[in-house]
Amino acid sequence: MKTPVTGSRRLGKGTLKFVPPAGILATGVVGGPMESQGPLSACLDHAYADQFAGKKTFEKAEREMMLNACYTALNKAGLAPGDVNLFLAGDLLNQTVTSNFCGLELGIPVLGQYGACSTLGQSLALGAMMVSAGYADTVLVAVSSHNGAAERQYRYPTEYGLKRPPWAQWTVTGAGAVLLGSQSQVNITYATPGRVKDLAVRDPFDLGAAMAPAALDTLVTHLEDTGSNMEDYDLVLTGDLGKNGYSLLIDLARSQGVVLGDNLADCGLTIYDLENQQVFSGGSGAACSAIVLLGKILPDLQRGRLHRVLLAATGALHSPTSFQQGENIPSIAHAVRLEGR
């Protein structure tokens, strides 16, 4: 791997370099019923057997999950909310209402983020920047999604029992929280914020296809900016492309002369058992990459089984309003690099 020549905080077309890197101090990861019946059940700090999580609405259940993830991370680090300088949070609900109400409960200053399912990548990038540059000692990052709340808002209420096409993905119910601070066992060393891409996808069930070009653009930019190759990473992880988007990414890359190797994986293809859970093309939602990265991959980085991981968190910028007004569904991807010591 070529070490970048410049000592600046900015590399190439658009990659941020964190010197010193921002450390991952602690995480909290929670999931709903489908997530706790899947292959990552042991990766969850808390599993909710009921998607209502003891609340009256899906929206309040999602909030309970994000709060639980936040308090879990705080407890692991031995910190109180008052010890945290900033809360960078986002979710899929309109007005990022989950994040705002969690911010109210926690009492930490909030900067609300919206990057759809890419929000974890976006928030980790901003949080690492704030910590590395000395604007904050400790930042709490949180994202969430809820199958029932998201399906109702973006497509159809799940109670309708609508027949879904085989390329549809299953919105993950759950949340992830990360406390960022001074250098730790695993650190965020670089981030590449993404550009919005539009492959003229017009099917709100086919968001994996919408996101593939954004994932490719951000991956290629990150590799070029940092002078690295795919082989320099133990794992390159896309957010939630699912089967359809994942194979499209590989095709798109090949058509541009980019070879994506065996170290490429997708959180949407990792979180569920695609053979035995009826999730069609795989998982999606802001909590998808959170549960996989924080619950499954991070422990392997901490234990030294993995050394360098690149997450390209993908987000379909789907709006039911703009879609109904005849527009395409554009997408975005934000990359962050995690390295073990």
Place this chain on the structure above:
Amino acid sequence: MKTPVTGSRRLGKGTLKFVPPAGILATGVVGGPMESQGPLSACLDHAYADQFAGKKTFEKAEREMMLNACYTALNKAGLAPGDVNLFLAGDLLNQTVTSNFCGLELGIPVLGQYGACSTLGQSLALGAMMVSAGYADTVLVAVSSHNGAAERQYRYPTEYGLKRPPWAQWTVTGAGAVLLGSQSQVNITYATPGRVKDLAVRDPFDLGAAMAPAALDTLVTHLEDTGSNMEDYDLVLTGDLGKNGYSLLIDLARSQGVVLGDNLADCGLTIYDLENQQVFSGGSGAACSAIVLLGKILPDLQRGRLHRVLLAATGALHSPTSFQQGENIPSIAHAVRLEGR
């Protein structure tokens, strides 16, 4: 004014200090029909006589306005979109769809922000941080709102002709864009991200009242953190409290022993002629503080008529869903300090 003792980038409970400060390189400010008939008509770079702005929907009109504001700022600075490192943008529409589609058109990496009507303060704070710390040479910040699109989404379609209560505010139609870069005539020197506050307001027309406690909390935090007093500012500007929220802010402050002086003003009370334009309690919307700050106040800072201005951009975190589920409307305010050389 006491100069803060520490040389750190972080002061007190939660204020960010920008050393070197981030300069305002250029701005673009556009407004709709109501805005161009009001007292700030001469402050607009472009006035749209029709709220559709030549487009078929309110949503596309809002996008046209944000893009126009962005291109205006870029043209004034002699820059192309490719010269800008990051686009920090937000709006009131679900999934911040205005900002995302503008990001697609501009081709600049996007970090989507959601702080409701406080989004300008939030985005200026993050943009100043990125520029000051060397993560970006040039950042484009943009916010927008549109009366027709916002009323339909948050309350009732304007076509219903619903009778509005006298404490209702008028959502501003327009957009503002700011290019941030190296030190300039006017610079952003400090920012205080806000905490979410809840005064148990349950009326979606009474958002000024919902925002008053957040404005007070952020103002007091900023003054304490930076060791400054109200008298140290030529102008302290709240975002969009309107008549009702403005008088509530003064009452709340008094009850806490804080005296707000004659240098306090509110963008929502500045943008329209409250006597002769039927805007009831005043203006609101993400474009409200943008048009007032960038169109009216910034030129006075550039000409030396004002020297130090504090904006506390206010946002009601109103969600029709959580409101219909019986919850209060919490709010937030983000402060940024602008200083002339």
